[in-house]
Amino acid sequence: MKYRIHIHIDVDARNQQQAVEWAGKIGELLKHPMTRMSIEGEGIRLAGGDGRPVVYQPQPELGP
Numbered sequence: 001m002k003y004r005i006h007i008h009i010d011v012d013a014r015n016q017q018q019a020v021e022w023a024g025k026i027g028e029l030l031k032h033p034m035t036r037m038s039i040e041g042e043g044i045r046l047a048g049g050d051g052r053p054v055v056y057q058p059q060p061e062l063g064p
Contacts, residue, residue: 001048007011009026010061011058013058016058016060019058019060020057020058022058023055023056023057023058024055027053027055030053030055031053038040
């Protein structure tokens with residue numbers, strides 16, 4: 001049976017453009033074979049061949 005694990009990452013970017021760029025880089029890191037090998041080396045079985053990570057559009061954090 002497959003399960004989806006959602007991950008939330010906060011970054012301190014200068015602006016929205018940099019945050020979007022970093023989101024793309026994080027998405028590529030999650031697809032990288034060495035990253036996948038590290039995850040699988042911990043005994044975590046990734047489903048779906050390439051893992052198909054989804055990195056969503058960054059949103060600014062709204063403070064009080």
